[in-house]
Amino acid sequence: MHISDGVLSAKVLLAGAAVAAGGTAVGLRKIDMEKMPRVAVLSSAFFVASLIHVPLGPSSVHLLLNGITGLLLGWASFPAILIGLLFQALLFQYGGLTVLGVNTVNMALPGLLVFFLFHRIVKNKNGAASMVCSFLSGALAVFLSAIMTAFTLVFSGDEFVSIAKLLIAAHLPIMLIEGVVSVFVISLLKKVKPEMLEVPYALSHSA
């Protein structure tokens, strides 16, 4: 899902960088001292998750974890994912530095959307409703990232429907896995550390 250097035109790169910078600025203002370690740990998890490779399909697909990152961090997932992608680019040669902005938007925006859609239900409800929403957070974020990546690639000449089909098909197993991972992580957190799900600052602690 990482787009490499040299695929996109300058216009798309600039637009991506601008949106990513905006999201990161908002995200950074939402982080206070208590939230900082959580952001760092989820950023590390995002950074590492991309190495978990699922040997299905013709291409190479890996976990994204942008759903769970979004669900637990809200706006702060922008800086978390930006940092994660930066080190993936530097250390693993995934994606690249010029496409950092575009890739950040493609991963973080679905996470943010998932946060606004499901966070309240996941936090407040118990049992089936919470589990279903956790699953949807994980799966939907990957799905939306695939759609957004396809949309970005359209500007470099790929035909939308075919590339979107390809990306979504390749990421179907990832969507399932991330949904299940989200269910486990959320139910574990609810039992062990329910405060992790309280993300009041993302909504009320605005600067």
Place this chain on the structure above:
Amino acid sequence: MPFLIVRDGANRTSTRILFSIWPGIFLLCAFLFFILSASPVFAHKVSIFAYAENGTIYTESYFPDGKPVANGRVEVYNSEGQLIQEGRTDKDGNFRFKIPAIEDLTIVLDASMGHRAEYLMKSDELTGGKTSGAPVGQNTGQGEKDAKSAGLARQEENPRLASGDLTAEDIRKIVKEELAGQIEPVRRSVMDLEKKEKVSVRDIFSGIGYILGLMGVALLVQNIRKKNALK
């Protein structure tokens, strides 16, 4: 109410941080275990390698786990950036074409879904591929001049008579051909090494280290700000 929360947080920040971080660390360890115990560690990129032999350029395209890129688009650009050749890789990730021109060529692999790799083929790598064309003819011409200036007699009917009959250019050519043959296995093994370039455990831990370091810097900055605000 928000004021109270902030005061409370300021008093017990360090212990809270310590507590709030544990589930995350557990998660991270779980992932690390997952990765280290899983089969090889994969990167998410593609690579293309190329070499010239007998007037043909051979290219091989791989995912980092060594799987070939099947049906990937290969484009060849000349030094002015014009597209001069294109094609698709076969199921083994190979694509070959006749050397189109002796100049620096950029060979681009587009494996779809945003995956892309480049290989720069220098013009001297191409001449090493033994093209029988203009450059060689030119060299012979020069060799003749060399031979004359050295005052050597040329016996074209029987070139193997003595070592003195070989011009400097002939020797150079023979050595070059021999070397190309000798170097080929080395070149192959270097290519194999590059193919095996995978994400190392060191990279993983250094990335995590950097992220935690950044967190430390950010916390420091916030702490200083908070102290200044209290003053």
